[in-house]
Amino acid sequence: METEIKESLTSLLAAIKAADGQTVATEMAKLDEYLARGRAGLHPQLVHFLANRSYAKAAMFLGGETGIPVGVCGGRAGQK
16 A cells, blocks of 8 residues: 555645646545554554645655654644
8 A cells, every 4th residue: 555655645746746636636545444454454643634635745654764853743843
């Protein structure tokens, strides 16, 4: 399922850049479905990114990148 999620994220991020609203909506719906179906088997950090619609971070995570920035949604570094 991670392969499908990664492909959908790539399409979504390209559609956002191209201002292609229909593709954005389609890919977001796919990602919501993947999350609903696969939540129990996915890495908790990936679930967090998808649930919070942090799609760029989810793509970074699936790409094996390190140093993914901490957001303000509850990450200790994001709190004051």
